[in-house]
Amino acid sequence: MRFIRFLTVYIIVAGRAILLAPETIAKLSRWFADNPRYLRLAGILDVGLSIWLAKEQYQAQVPPQPWWRKWR
Numbered sequence: 001m002r003f004i005r006f007l008t009v010y011i012i013v014a015g016r017a018i019l020l021a022p023e024t025i026a027k028l029s030r031w032f033a034d035n036p037r038y039l040r041l042a043g044i045l046d047v048g049l050s051i052w053l054a055k056e057q058y059q060a061q062v063p064p065q066p067w068w069r070k071w072r
Contacts, residue, residue: 004053004056007049007053
């Protein structure tokens with residue numbers, strides 16, 4: 001749970017950085033364009049993190065009761 005909160009704060013801070021510092025984002029974009037391996041690595045990490053978070057949320061859900069138990 002702490003990691004999810006940290007990730008949420010990170011996304012908010014990164015969003016503010018994009019709005020407040022466009023020159024830095026342009027430099028970062030150029031760096032990734034010059035080093036495509038790191039961009040691929042970031043994409044792989046993003047997909048892996050997304051799958052992990054989806055799995056955590058799926059496991060945290062309570063499974064629905066079967067219809068025959070609802071009517072008892």
